[in-house]
Amino acid sequence: MTQPVIQQQTVGSQDLNKILNTPSFEQPLGTDQYGRSMYVRLAAGLRLSFWLAGLSVVTSCIIGTGLAIFAAWCRGRTETLLDALINSLMALPGLILVLLFAAVIPGSFVMIYLAISIVLSLEYYRVIKASSKAILNSPAVESSQLLGFNHVYILKRHLLPELKPSLFTLSAYGAANAILMMASIGFVYVGLKPPTAELGLMIVELFPYYEEAPWLLCQPLVVLFTVVLSLNLLAGKNNHAIENR
Amino acid sequence: MQLKIDKLTIYSDENLTTRAHLSDRRALLGPLNFSFSDQEPVTVLGHTGAGKSLLAQALMGTLAVNLTVTGTLTINGRIFDLADRKKLQALWGKTLVLLPQEPWNALNPLKKAASQIIEVGRFVLNQDKQTASKQSIQRLATLSLMDCQNKYPHQLSGGMAQRLTYAIISCANTPVMILDEPSKGLDKTAVEQLFKQIKHTSQQAALLTITHDLALCQRLGGKLLIIQQGRQLAFAQTKQLFTCPRLPYLEQLIAATKPPSIHKKFGSVNEVLLEMKDIQYSISGKTILNNVNLTLKCAQITLIQGISGVGKSTLGDLICGLKRPSRGHRSVDNQVGKLEIQKIYQEPTAVFAPGIPLKLLFKDVCKLHQIKFSSVLNGMEKLKLDVSLLQRDKSSLSGGELQRFALLRVFLLKPKIIVADEVTSRLDECHSRTILELLINYCYEQNAALVIISHQTEQIVTLADQIISLKPVLNKR
Incomplete structure (x- = not known):
């Protein structure tokens, strides 16, 4: 993440004299097929992934949780309608939805971000609606309503504090999924276009050279694996915290 | 079946590092010494928060890990260390069974009433499917739960759930039964029905009932163990404890069952x-x-x-x-x-x-x-x-x-x-x-x-x- 501060090279700067180099003092992680610094490119790819994960998690959290609480509150027809919409979106595999969106404007970060946010918000909707309904049905909320408190208060004191742990878990899983999804569509060449440094795209670009330079192909894979694993562990850790309450 | 509990003491693990010896730490419960058998049931009486439920958990080996327990449980001459939770858990179903405090939470919400009883026959008594289901219907009939056969726990009232849980725990004819607050939250008729069942079972099983219900404990007879703030206050025949002169603590409990004193205001507006x-x-x-x-x-x-x-x-x-x-x-x-x-x-x-x-x-x-x-x-x-x-x-x-x-x-x-x-x-x-x-x-x-x-x-x-x-x-x- 700190790469731009440390090194002057850019993601795209090529050096065709030094292609597929092994790691050296100058190039700590070696160079790729165009002689570009792997270190710089990995750092840029990682930054891009985190940006996307962060953005889409925040967006989907707001959309998904908002709709879920709205549906749990209104019940009746509104809930049925929203359920129908969400269920039909859920019937599509998430990746197909992202591919569809990405195909509309190929190589657009915004489209990928939108698509991933929509896919992630489905999960929020499902989980949060179920727990919100239980909370809204509880005697605690009923007594708060009898005492004259309004919806904002119930949201502040009852819903959000109780939903917070699940929101955190969902967000950690969501971030892992978002990173994986972007890498997957990069891998099938529908996502961002070269020369952007993106983990999935790097994997597919380095794929032809795996016999000459296996260490290069390993790098984005290891990074992807580590990031997704840590996010999942983070989510899992929080799950234990919920169980132990 | 003879059971004896010796020096049962429960400590909390707080301040474990600062105080080295167990004896220095404040005991949450105990030391308790008492015995019970199928001839003589024991009732444990005490206030909310006196540590009654801890006793049940200690005997079942389900105490929270941050609590330490010492003491022994002797069943027909076999000695069990209460700290060895695994050994106690191995007794579940065959020797030791517990009626938990909130039966509602103990039932499987996804299973119908009858099949929850069938499970016991199949997996504890190793019966075949037909015998187990035949027996489950009998159990339900004796507890007048025939209508509930195909109902899920959320469709049952508190009393029904209690009776169903009771049917489940009693159908394996386990020789030792611990009942944790069996009458809590039940109406009079439900308590009456449950009492009949308990009385019936107490002829075959050694019974330990934990309650704060004075009427129930008087009717159960046997011996009474009174716990006040975790300490053993008395252990004697129930009849004897209830005849005068009574312990001041018991007196206080009895006074609480009488109607509250209120001075009614007259001449209030009748709008x-x-x-x-x-x-x-x-x-x-x-x-x-x-x-x-x-x-x-x-x-x-x-x-x-x-x-x-x-x-x-x-x-x-x-x-x-x-x-x-x-x-x-x-x-x-x-x-x-x-x-x-x-x-x-x-x-x-x-x-x-x-x-x-x-x-x-x-x-x-x-x-x-x-x-x-x-x-x-x-x-x-x-x-x-x-x-x-x-x-x-x-x-x-x-x-x-x-x-x-x-x-x-x-x-x-x-x-x-x-x-x-x-x-x-x-x-x-x-x-x-x-x-x-x-x-x-x-x-x-x-x-x-x-x-x-x-x-x-x-x-x-x-x-x-x-x-x-x-x-x-x-x-x-």
Whole structure:
């Protein structure tokens, strides 16, 4: 993440004299097929992934949780309608939805971000609606309503504090999924276009050279694996915290 | 079957590092020494928070890991170390069985009643499918649960769930049975049915009953173990303990069962606050209430009684306006504002938002209704609540304290009508008496109408101005 501060090279700067180099003092992680610094490119790819994960998690959290609480509150027809919409979106595999969106404007970060946010918000909707309904049905909320408190208060004191742990878990899983999804569509060449440094795209670009330079192909894979694993562990850790309450 | 418990002591692991020796640490419970057998059942009596349930957990090997237990359990000469939880757990089903405190939570919510009993036959008694299901039907019939065969736990009332759990634990004919608060939250008829069953089982099994119900413990006979704040106060024949001169502690418990002392104010205004006519309430095609008439007047106590599942709570919700009647008319007098009908709930732990200090919750109420916070503090003093309790959240307060906080929060709004829905069923006798006194005194002081929904009616019958007995509505199929 700190790469731009440390090194002057850019993601795209090529050096065709030094292609597929092994790691050296100058190039700590070696160079790729165009002689570009792997270190710089990995750092840029990682930054891009985190940006996307962060953005889409925040967006989907707001959309998904908002709709879920709205549906749990209104019940009746509104809930049925929203359920129908969400269920039909859920019937599509998430990746197909992202591919569809990405195909509309190929190589657009915004489209990928939108698509991933929509896919992630489905999960929020499902989980949060179920727990919100239980909370809204509880005697605690009923007594708060009898005492004259309004919806904002119930949201502040009852819903959000109780939903917070699940929101955190969902967000950690969501971030892992978002990173994986972007890498997957990069891998099938529908996502961002070269020369952007993106983990999935790097994997597919380095794929032809795996016999000459296996260490290069390993790098984005290891990074992807580590990031997704840590996010999942983070989510899992929080799950234990919920169980132990 | 002979059981003997020696020097059972439970310590909490707090301050483990600072104090090296077990004997230096404060014991939560014990040391307890007692024995019981199939000839002589033992009843454990004590206040809420005396450590009764810890005893059950220690014997079952289910104590929380941050608690340390020492002592031994001897079953027919075999000695078990209570600290070895694994060994105790190996006894489950075959030798040792527990009726848990909240049977509702113990049942599998995804399985029908009958199949939960069949499981015991299949996996504990190793019966084949047919024998197990035949036996399960017999069990259900003896506990008059035949209608529930194909029902899921959420479709059962508290009493039914209790009986079903009892059927499950008793069908393996386990020689040792621990019953944790078997009569808690049950109405009189349900307790009666359960008692018959317990009496029947006690002829075959060694029974350890944990309760705060004095009537039940007198009827069970055998020996009585009294625990006060974790210490063994007495262990002797029940009859002997109940004959004079009694222990002061027991005396205090007995006094609490007598009706509360209230000085009724006369000459109070007899204005009608709420009227309900020909109320009918049905939900998903099933009529729960039919032709109910009710009038609430100032300074009047109304008792709603009936067996569990008859719709008492539903009527309470109709009075509060939380549910709407399917048919009939509900009219509220103009002097009763929208916020002046309040409800007190059965489960005091369920009415406060979790994880938030009570002080914050009370400040919220004060801010919303422009009440000075000092009136909260005054109220707390009246209700004998310590100021320091305000800093805690609901998880670190006892049921009795929380119920008083719930009362206080409702009293702040000066309601004209209070619906108290089984407010005392989760509390021991001393606490429930206090709560009732507070409610009734408020009602007379403020000229409010009080509706008490209860199945523990002896205490209230003498005080009620009108009694509404609900009977089950017959549904035509």
